Amino acid sequence: MKSLKFKNGDELFPIGLGTWKSKPGEVKNAVISALESGYKHIDCAAIYGNEKEIGEAFNEVFSKGEIKREDVWITSKLWNNAHLPQDVEPAMKQTLNDLQLDYLDLYLIHWPVAFKPDVQSPEGPEDYLTPQEAPISETWKAMSQLKEKGLAKHIGVSNFSKQKLEELIANTGEIPEMNQVELHPLLQQNDLFEYCSKQGIHLTGYSPLGSGDRSDGMKQENEPNMFEKTAVQKIASKHNVSPAQVLINWSAQRGTAVIPKSTNPGRIKENLEAARLQLDKDDLKDLAQLDEHYRYVTGKFFEVEEKGYKNIYDE
Numbered sequence: 364m365k366s367l368k369f370k371n372g373d374e375l376f377p378i379g380l381g382t383w384k385s386k387p388g389e390v391k392n393a394v395i396s397a398l399e400s401g402y403k404h405i406d407c408a409a410i411y412g413n414e415k416e417i418g419e420a421f422n423e424v425f426s427k428g429e430i431k432r433e434d435v436w437i438t439s440k441l442w443n444n445a446h447l448p449q450d451v452e453p454a455m456k457q458t459l460n461d462l463q464l465d466y467l468d469l470y471l472i473h474w475p476v477a478f479k480p481d482v483q484s485p486e487g488p489e490d491y492l493t494p495q496e497a498p499i500s501e502t503w504k505a506m507s508q509l510k511e512k513g514l515a516k517h518i519g520v521s522n523f524s525k526q527k528l529e530e531l532i533a534n535t536g537e538i539p540e541m542n543q544v545e546l547h548p549l550l551q552q553n554d555l556f557e558y559c560s561k562q563g564i565h566l567t568g569y570s571p572l573g574s575g576d577r578s579d580g581m582k583q584e585n586e587p588n589m590f591e592k593t594a595v596q597k598i599a600s601k602h603n604v605s606p607a608q609v610l611i612n613w614s615a616q617r618g619t620a621v622i623p624k625s626t627n628p629g630r631i632k633e634n635l636e637a638a639r640l641q642l643d644k645d646d647l648k649d650l651a652q653l654d655e656h657y658r659y660v661t662g663k664f665f666e667v668e669e670k671g672y673k674n675i676y677d678e
């Protein structure tokens with residue numbers, strides 16, 4: 364399984380642990396279990412509301428000394444209410460404090476959408492800042508300063524379309540090192556994939572298993588279940604692996620990072636073991652045919668036209 368290589372020589376093992384919706388009381392054990400099973404890559408975000416507990420896990424594991432901080436790649440994300448340049452460093456420092464770390468391997472702008480500083484979750488258009496009030500290029504410049512200061516080794520974005528990447532690059536003259544977006548066989552995003560490959564922007568695929576627990580009200584009608592797709596089941600039984608392992612390996616074999624979430628120790632191990640699978644040409648052909656441009660995370664919740672956020676993914 365190939366690692367993702369960065370310009371400064373750093374390498375990222377593609378399979379990481381996702382932590383969105385990992386509940387308090389569960390996430391600490393999940394992170395400990397992942398690190399003890401050999402994970403070298405953990406994906407966090409301030410808005411997941413669980414960074415303090417993840418910090419306890421890091422502290423416990425790293426202080427034992429068998430697993431070293433510098434051998435683990437830790438990502439976190441700037442929430443939408445801290446896009447104003449003066450708010451970026453304090454938000455990151457809060458994350459560092461919560462995670463009990465002195466640097467992050469990767470810090471991402473979570474969404475190309477800005478809220479007012481005191482708004483965690485917007486209730487109406489009045490809770491947003493327009494792109495003119497909070498230009499993303501200014502947020503990016505503040506992110507660059509975090510890298511210069513050594514607080515983040517790498518910086519990037521999340522949920523950015525090709526168009527938004529082009530705008531950011533044109534306005535700042537800088538290329539983000541990573542774009543974290545939804546990716547799986549039902550949403551292959553081939554155009555974005557090609558564009559990012561050409562620009563040297565790595566991709567991390569989120570919701571690789573279809574996002575699972577949808578009790579947060581985000582569940583859409585007739586949501587497809589990827590585990591039940593005939594091609595996925597056929598490939599899983601051919602290689603004697605689980606459908607989840609097929610989906611995870613598809614991403615990693617494609618050259619992207621992938622961050623399946625689990626709080627179950629057995630499934631945490633199973634997901635990492637997907638690295639051992641080798642999908643063949645026929646498998647990849649069958650999986651390529653599953654693309655239906657289906658999003659589990661539609662981004663519709665942030666589309667507020669009167670505030671300049673018309674179509675999050677520019678589709």
Ligand code: NDP
Nearest residue numbers: 381382383569570571572573574575576607623624625626
């Ligand atoms: P995933 O697609 O990773 O699915 C998680 C669900 O799959 C959970 O219900 C989990 O349950 C279940 N699951 C995990 N492993 C297996 C397995 N081997 N077999 C069967 N079921 C399994 O969902 P997410 O949406 O959480 O995406 C992954 C991560 O991506 C997030 O946790 C977050 O870190 C990141 N993300 C980033 C976003 C962004 O805007 N940048 C948006 C969305 C996600 P259980 O825990 O019980 O195992």
